[in-house]
Each structure stands twice: as C-alpha cells, then as structure tokens.
Amino acid sequence: MENCCGLVSDKNMPVPLKSISVELKVQDHVGTITSSLQYVNEEERSLEAVFVFPLPADAAVCHFSAKIGDQEIVAEVQDKQKARDQYDDAVSSGQQAFLLEESDESSDVFKLTVGCLSPGQTATITIVYVTELVIQADHSLRFCLPAVLNPRYKPADLVAGGASQVTPVCGGIPYTLSLNVDVMSSNPISKVESSCTLDPLVFLNSDHTQAKVNLSPGHMFDKDVELFLYYKNTHQPTAVVEAGVTTAQSGSLMKDPVVMISLYPEFPAEVMSSLSSRGEFVFVVDRSGSMDCMMHNGNGAQMRIESAKDTLLLLLKSLPMGCYFNIYGFGSNFESFFPQSVVYTEDTMEEALKRVKDIKADMGGTEILQPLKHIYSQPCYPDHPRQLFMFTDGEVWNTKEVLDLVKSHAFSHRCFSFGIGEGASTALITGMAREGSGHAQFISGVDRMQPKVMQSLRFALQPAVENISVKWDVPEGVTVDMLSPPINVLFQGQRALIYAQLKGESSGGSAGTVMVKYSLKDQAVTNNLTFNLKPAEDTGLSIHRLAARTVIRCLEQEERAGGADVEEIKKRIVDLSVQAGVSSVHTAFIGVNKDSRETVTGPLLQRTIPTQPMFAMCAMSGPMMGCAMSAPMPMMRCGVSQSASIPMPQRLMTVPMRCDDAVPQLAHFGAMPCALASNDEECESDEALNEAEPEPQKDSLMQLVSLQKASGCWELNTTLAHVIGSTEDEVTKQKPAQVDQKVWATVLALIWLHAYKKDDEVEWQFVAMKAASWIRSQKVGDLSQCVRAGNVLLKCHVTEDTLGI
Structure with a gap:
C-alpha cells in the first residue's frame, strides 16, 4: 500500500533528496547562509520534485543556482508569474529548470521546484540567504536553521476550496545535514553553544575574533539546529558602513553606501x-x-x-x-x-x-x-x-x-x-x-x-518609552535616507537595528553621528553613536540585502493595506527585488539549462520531498480520536494544489503523530519509526502505550509560588513548611516572639528562594519583589532578628539586604 502522501516512488524507493550541507558565515550580528541540497533521480523516467522548506522570516534570499555535472546554472530574480511561465515552458519542452519562490501565505516558507531530471541524474541546488542574529536574554546571539515545518492549520471550509501550499507531507526525513560555521567579530568570541552536538571550537587568531566550528558528523536533520554565539561586550553599540555596487544605477539603494546601526539603550537606574x-x-x-x-x-x-x-x-x-x-x-x-x-x-x-x-x-x-x-x-x-x-x-x-x-x-x-x-x-x-x-x-x-x-x-x-526620534549629524555634502520603519519600542538592554542609505560625497569630515532621543517617565534621554563613514572591508552586500529586505517588507504591508496605488507599490517591490537580487512575495528565482533538452513522453513523475512535521511524542488519544476521519487532507504536487481523500492506512501510528487540530495527520505505519523504538524494533502495542503514567512530582519552586497570596505574602501552614524542608511545629517554634505569622512565613519563603533557588531567580524575581514590598508595608519592628532566625531554621546565610526588605 502506498503512503498516503506519496512520499515514495511507484517502486517504493526513497525520495530523491539525499543530503543538505550548510555553510554559515557570521560577521558580528549578521549571518550569511549557503545551503546545498543534493538530488538524485532514481526513477526510470524523468522526474519533477518539490521541496517545501522553512527559512527565518526576516531572511533575505539572495542567490539560487543549480549544478548538473560540470555545468552550473545561476538563477535570476523575475516577476513571479513570468518566472512560473518560463519554468512551465522550459519543463514542457524537455529543458531542465529550477524555480524558487516564497509562499504567498507566509514569509518563512519557500517552495523549490526541480524540473526534468533525467533518470540517474544528480543535481546540486545552492541557496544563499542573509539574516540578522537575534539577541537572547543571556546576551548571546541566536542562529536557527529550521528543519521542522509544522502544518499550517486551515479551517475545514477553506481546505475544501484549495490546499495550502505550505502544508507539509507526512513521513520521516531520509537525509542528513552537515554544518560548518565561520565567525568573525569586532569583539572577542567567548564560546559557541548549540542544541545539537558540535565539534570543539577552533580559534583562528590570537585575539579570538575569528573562529570556526562544525556540527558533529551524522546529524539527522529532524529538528531545528540552534547556535548561540557569545561575544564579549555584546551589548556595545556598533555601526557598519558597506560600500555599494559601482555598476548599479545612480541614486539606487545598491549604488550608495548603506549603514547598519545596532543600538542598545541604557535607561537611567532610578527609572528601572x-x-x-x-x-x-x-x-x-x-x-x-x-x-x-x-x-x-x-x-x-x-x-x-x-x-x-x-x-x-x-x-x-x-x-x-x-x-x-x-x-x-x-x-x-x-x-x-x-x-x-x-x-x-x-x-x-x-x-x-x-x-x-x-x-x-x-x-x-x-x-x-x-x-x-x-x-x-x-x-x-x-x-x-x-x-x-x-x-x-x-x-x-x-x-x-x-x-x-x-x-x-x-x-x-x-x-x-x-x-x-x-x-x-x-x-x-x-x-x-x-x-x-x-x-x-x-x-x-x-x-x-x-x-x-x-x-x-x-x-x-518597564515604563513605556515615548517620543522616539532618530537624528543624524553627518558632514556637509552627505545626506541620510532612513530605510527602516520608525522605531516604536525600546527595551532596556535590547537591540534596535537601523538601516540607512548614505548619499553624496563628504566635503571634509570622515565621521557621522546618530542620535536616538526619547522620553522615559518625563525624563529626556539621548543615546549617541559616532561611526566612520569609510565602508568596512569584506562585508559583501549583506547589509544592502538586509536593508532592501526591510524596505520590501514595509512595501508589502502597505500593499496589503490597500489603496489607490497598489499597482505602483507592487511595481516598486518587483523593481527593488530584482535590483537587489533578494526574494519577495511578487518575485521568484528562475534558472533554466537551455543547453539540455530531451524528448519527454508522457507526464513527468511528480515527487514531493518531505519537510518534517512535528511528530515528537504526540499521542493520538483524547481529542485527536474525536477528529472526523473524512476531512480532506492537502497533497502537494508541482505547480498544483489539490485536495485528496485520505486512504485509510493499514495501521495508524499511535505515538509520533502531530495531534494537529481539525485535520488529522495520518501516516502509513512504515513511513516513520515510532518515537519510543529504534528503527529496527517493532513499536509497542497500543495498550502498553496508553497505560496511565504516575502523576509527576510538582516542582518545589512551583509549589512555593502556588502558595503565595496576591498581595505578596505567604501563610504559615503545613504545606509551606513541607516545601521548605521542615514541619509546621518546627517552623512555629522558631518564630520570634511578637512577629506576625504571615511576616514570618513570608521571610522564610524569601530566604528559601535566595538560598536554594538562586539559579532560577529570573522565574521568581517578581514574586520576591511583591513579597519584599508587602513586608516593608507591615512596618515590622525587628526584621533583623526575624532574618537571623530564618537562616538558623533553613541552615543558610542570606542577608537582609539581599532580601530587599
């Protein structure tokens, strides 16, 4: 019996995508990613394959090429409809063609169509994109290579009218991933961590501003790959000026230098x-x-x-x-x-x-x-x-x-x-x-x-920041055109990115200054950053492409808002996308091998390459069993979206399924190994899988938090005593005379948090602030004695100042 989503050939052979290799080059806050996907046509006839895959939402796809044998075909950006027409014409005439387009529905999903691969032929597809790395709470920079593309939920009444182009297929991932990372930073690199296994980090110079690291071999690309880069002085404001393209049209974004400003506002301590x-x-x-x-x-x-x-x-x-x-x-x-x-x-x-x-x-x-x-x-x-x-x-x-x-x-x-x-x-x-x-x-x-x-x-x-303005001070002869939308929000310690186009020639000075001004609780605050107007070396065009992507996204949103100039806005999007060579909702990358032509008899085989749905440990019990089994399930085919009834599989997988919503995701039993067994082992019986598991023990921190009152205090009782490792009698006996029971209980809870849950302080910080505020409002005579008694009972040494009371 064939798999319900057609992930195997008519001879039950695996899909033709064999491997993915990725090169990541990081320069400070920007990553350039080169992904190579290798296809092999193992069919006996010419093949057409579709691969739907996720990318970061703010990525700018800027290169697409295909190598067949010794010949490389580099794609160009065109109006999307023209590109689709060119692709259809090429494939129908027997030419090899490749089409890469952004989904109409979501900017983080792309569809790659590989057309007219001859039997036994290998094609290596290369996609390059640039993206901003996101600041995390621990000051690291996060890069994510998404592997998982969950089904985009679509209401049943809309599914019947046409399938979503971003609904992935069911089945396992048969290919592996290799990932090589090169990092260059103006600040020393401290470390690189990952959610996956990495080889040791290798520094390439003595000041640790250049390094490389690889993903350990054999990684199965069945989950997102996250990297966390740690620099010294990550939150230091920076500016990068990138030179334009000398052959570009005068006055265009690609011709002039572009500056990227990274600002980190520091709010006054008394406000925070x-x-x-x-x-x-x-x-x-x-x-x-x-x-x-x-x-x-x-x-x-x-x-x-x-x-x-x-x-x-x-x-x-x-x-x-x-x-x-x-x-x-x-x-x-x-x-x-x-x-x-x-x-x-x-x-x-x-x-x-x-x-x-x-x-x-x-x-x-x-x-x-x-x-x-x-x-x-x-x-x-x-x-x-x-x-x-x-x-x-x-x-x-x-x-x-x-x-x-x-x-x-x-x-x-x-x-x-x-x-x-x-x-x-x-x-x-x-x-x-x-x-x-x-x-x-x-x-x-x-x-x-x-x-x-x-x-x-x-x-x-945090108090709201108001009246945000950005002003530039540049030498005479230079003007600045802001490319980023206005800044609407600033948070303490968080990055604000600004892109701007620098026009003209300086008549003297070589430096500029950007000033971000705002009001915070009626206080006027100014953050300044001075930068060199001379373009940096070795930046490629990554800053220009990210700036172009920023402008394109603003125009796309303006277009969706409607108005009399929709066609003009669309034209601007297409022109900028083609000029900068970056993707947009109205353009696509098209590549045709015009030197290759073969006679095509009969329809091409159409194969959908699987993008992993979220199967992890999702039992198909409870609400899922109540889903209507007659709902149509979208099926992807090249260039066509259609709905097909789901054939009932011989046996449903009961564990590694996505319990997603109104449209059940079904799979043939052999499509993917169960999450609880190895590939070579038979899955456990349904009865064993559905046995009731013992109720997990409640985390002690969450137990303590659950006992706090809305005002911030705790009450003295057996449950509280148990959480802090004592009995109610012991807690009562140690209570200093003349101290209210609620005050004593609240002091003990605070001491316990600071002494035994310090590593989790980010979770209980506001709970503790409320508690300390409540204690201060009680005007207790001798808190020092209360804290000393609490330390004796809990066998720790936490000071009154630490508790904030």
Whole structure:
C-alpha cells in the first residue's frame, strides 16, 4: 500500500533528496547562509520534485543556482508569474529548470521546484540567504536553521476550496545535514553553544575574533539546529558602513553606501528600579490539539499544555496588585475567563487559578485571528497600557492577515509572542512582536518556558518609552535616507537595528553621528553613536540585502493595506527585488539549462520531498480520536494544489503523530519509526502505550509560588513548611516572639528562594519583589532578628539586604 502522501516512488524507493550541507558565515550580528541540497533521480523516467522548506522570516534570499555535472546554472530574480511561465515552458519542452519562490501565505516558507531530471541524474541546488542574529536574554546571539515545518492549520471550509501550499507531507526525513560555521567579530568570541552536538571550537587568531566550528558528523536533520554565539561586550553599540555596487544605477539603494546601526539603550537606574504597577495583561493560550505534544523528546519533558499552565500560574502570581488581567484560550474557537479584563485581587487571582487547572488541549484547530479581533474590540483602561501575551505552537494559513491586524492596533497595546516547540512559525511569532512593539521568544529543545516568559514580563512592566526620534549629524555634502520603519519600542538592554542609505560625497569630515532621543517617565534621554563613514572591508552586500529586505517588507504591508496605488507599490517591490537580487512575495528565482533538452513522453513523475512535521511524542488519544476521519487532507504536487481523500492506512501510528487540530495527520505505519523504538524494533502495542503514567512530582519552586497570596505574602501552614524542608511545629517554634505569622512565613519563603533557588531567580524575581514590598508595608519592628532566625531554621546565610526588605 502506498503512503498516503506519496512520499515514495511507484517502486517504493526513497525520495530523491539525499543530503543538505550548510555553510554559515557570521560577521558580528549578521549571518550569511549557503545551503546545498543534493538530488538524485532514481526513477526510470524523468522526474519533477518539490521541496517545501522553512527559512527565518526576516531572511533575505539572495542567490539560487543549480549544478548538473560540470555545468552550473545561476538563477535570476523575475516577476513571479513570468518566472512560473518560463519554468512551465522550459519543463514542457524537455529543458531542465529550477524555480524558487516564497509562499504567498507566509514569509518563512519557500517552495523549490526541480524540473526534468533525467533518470540517474544528480543535481546540486545552492541557496544563499542573509539574516540578522537575534539577541537572547543571556546576551548571546541566536542562529536557527529550521528543519521542522509544522502544518499550517486551515479551517475545514477553506481546505475544501484549495490546499495550502505550505502544508507539509507526512513521513520521516531520509537525509542528513552537515554544518560548518565561520565567525568573525569586532569583539572577542567567548564560546559557541548549540542544541545539537558540535565539534570543539577552533580559534583562528590570537585575539579570538575569528573562529570556526562544525556540527558533529551524522546529524539527522529532524529538528531545528540552534547556535548561540557569545561575544564579549555584546551589548556595545556598533555601526557598519558597506560600500555599494559601482555598476548599479545612480541614486539606487545598491549604488550608495548603506549603514547598519545596532543600538542598545541604557535607561537611567532610578527609572528601572521601580517597575510599573499599572497595566492590563491579556494572556492568550493555544489550546489546539497539538498542545498535547511533549515539549521535547528528552527525559522529564512536560506536555506543552502543562508547561503553559505552570507558566500561567507563575504569571498570575507575579502580577502587581491593582492591574487588570484576563486569560483567553483558543483553538477552532475561543473563550475567556472573564467577559472583560478584571482588577487583579486575591479573589480574581484565585478564580483564575482554579480555571487554569482545568485547561486542556481540547479546542481543535489554530484560529488566532478571531480571538485577537475580540480582544482589540474591548475598550482599553485609562492609564493601564494593554500588554498582550500570545502562546502558540501552531502555524496559521493567514499569517499576513494576523500581522496586519496586530499592526493596526499597535497604538493601543504591546504584543509579546512565544513560539512553543520545534517548527513554530518565525513569520508569525517574530512578526506579531515586531508589529505589536513587543518581544518574541522561542521555546524549543529542552528550554523551559518560564524563564523566557518572565523576561518578557519584565519588558512589559518597564515604563513605556515615548517620543522616539532618530537624528543624524553627518558632514556637509552627505545626506541620510532612513530605510527602516520608525522605531516604536525600546527595551532596556535590547537591540534596535537601523538601516540607512548614505548619499553624496563628504566635503571634509570622515565621521557621522546618530542620535536616538526619547522620553522615559518625563525624563529626556539621548543615546549617541559616532561611526566612520569609510565602508568596512569584506562585508559583501549583506547589509544592502538586509536593508532592501526591510524596505520590501514595509512595501508589502502597505500593499496589503490597500489603496489607490497598489499597482505602483507592487511595481516598486518587483523593481527593488530584482535590483537587489533578494526574494519577495511578487518575485521568484528562475534558472533554466537551455543547453539540455530531451524528448519527454508522457507526464513527468511528480515527487514531493518531505519537510518534517512535528511528530515528537504526540499521542493520538483524547481529542485527536474525536477528529472526523473524512476531512480532506492537502497533497502537494508541482505547480498544483489539490485536495485528496485520505486512504485509510493499514495501521495508524499511535505515538509520533502531530495531534494537529481539525485535520488529522495520518501516516502509513512504515513511513516513520515510532518515537519510543529504534528503527529496527517493532513499536509497542497500543495498550502498553496508553497505560496511565504516575502523576509527576510538582516542582518545589512551583509549589512555593502556588502558595503565595496576591498581595505578596505567604501563610504559615503545613504545606509551606513541607516545601521548605521542615514541619509546621518546627517552623512555629522558631518564630520570634511578637512577629506576625504571615511576616514570618513570608521571610522564610524569601530566604528559601535566595538560598536554594538562586539559579532560577529570573522565574521568581517578581514574586520576591511583591513579597519584599508587602513586608516593608507591615512596618515590622525587628526584621533583623526575624532574618537571623530564618537562616538558623533553613541552615543558610542570606542577608537582609539581599532580601530587599
């Protein structure tokens, strides 16, 4: 029986993509990635193959070529429809052709079509793109090579009308990945870490500003590859000026020098010492079927929905008294805990916590647009800026519509987005944060959700920066054209990137200055950076291409907003895309081998190359079993999207399936080894897999946090005593005379956090701040004696100053 998605040939042979090799060159904050994909046609007839794959959402694809034997065909950028027509003409006449295009639905998905490969013929496809590396909470720079492309959820009524071009196929990944990394930095390189196994880092010079490292051999490309680069002085502002192309048209972006500014605002200490107690906090949690998957495949992994529930507990305990909050769950529909946001009190917090305990991944598909529309329709509370926290592991078919909606309400809220698990859409997650003036986080591999969410809460509690302006001071004869959109948000310690085109010639000076001015709690602040106008060496055109990509994305959004000049905007997009040689939604890379021609008899075989869906440890029980088995499932064919009924497989895999939403992802049993067995072992029986597992022990930190009151205090009881490793009798006997029981319990909780959970401080920092504030409000006579007694009981040495009381 054939696999339901046609991932094997009619002779049950593997798909023809054999390997992927990647070269990553990092220069400071910018990465240039060269990916080579090798295909072999093992069929007896000419073959046409399709490979749908993810790239970072903000990447600029700038080169595409194919090598067949000794001949290399370099593709050029054209209007997308013209490129498609040229490809169809070439393939129909027996010529070899290659087409690379960005999905109409999402900017982080590309489709590569390889046409007319003769039997036994090998083709090596090379794709080059540039991307900005993202700053992490620990000051590292993150590079992600996405391997996983989760299905883009599409409502059933829309699936019937045509399949999504970004819906991946089911099946395993039969190819391996090699990755070589070269790093150059103006600051010394401290280390390079990865979610995968790396060979040792090799420094190439004495000052450690150049290094190389490789991914260890034999890596199966079945999960995202993350690299974290650590530089000394990562947060130092920098400027890079890149020379233009001498042969480019005068006055064009590619002709003139382009400067990329990386700024790191430092807010006054007195402002940062007191975080805002105001705000409306709206937490929006994905409850689609796929949230019943494991966070990762390692030991001790939580289900995604359980990790989200723990995170909601931590968030609810960390909110300041007097703010407003609400919690939404969404899937195919949505619901909220309260009709509208309510004031944060002990009663409303407890009511919300009870409902959090009952949350399940039982709401079907992934429809983000409707809950967002409902939230935005709610009136805002004066002097309580709205902060939206979005948690999802899914991808949606209407990503660009979602981003446009977020952008249209950017004046009334900030959006903090979290991509959960492998394969979360970078276009959706980073786009929502960018358009909503917030911050994006990805939780993958063995990452814990809580630390990253609490970092974003710190950003949300920072006072809003207002009246942001960027001014330039350059020598006479030089003018500056800003290419980046206006800066809408600044966070302490976070990077702001600015691209600008430098026109004219300097009549004297060789340096320029950029000044970023803003207001923060009625204080005027200025950050200055002076830079050399002389272009740097060895930068290639990466800065120009990223700048062009920035302008193209702004124009695409302007086009979607509509208006009388839509055709003119489209023309500008195509012209800039062709001029800069970077991808856009309206262009494609087309390459044709005009020297190769063979007679084609009958239709070409059409093969879809698998891009890994998220199969990791997702049991097909519970809500998944309730899915309608008659729903049509999209199937990819070259140049055609169609729906096909799903043939019932001989046996359904019960473990490594994506429980995604309203359209079940089915696979033939032999398509992919079970996640709980080796390739050579038979999977366990359904009965064994469905046996109830013992309830995991609750983490002691989360136990302590769950006991805190909304005001910040703890009550003295048996449960608290147990968490801190004592009994209620011992805790009561050690309590100093004249000290209130709540004060004593709260001091003990604070001491325990600082003494035994110091490494997790980012998670409990706001819990502790509330507790310290509450203790100070009680006006206790002799806190020193209370702290000394607490240290004796808990066998530690934490000072009063450390506790902040």
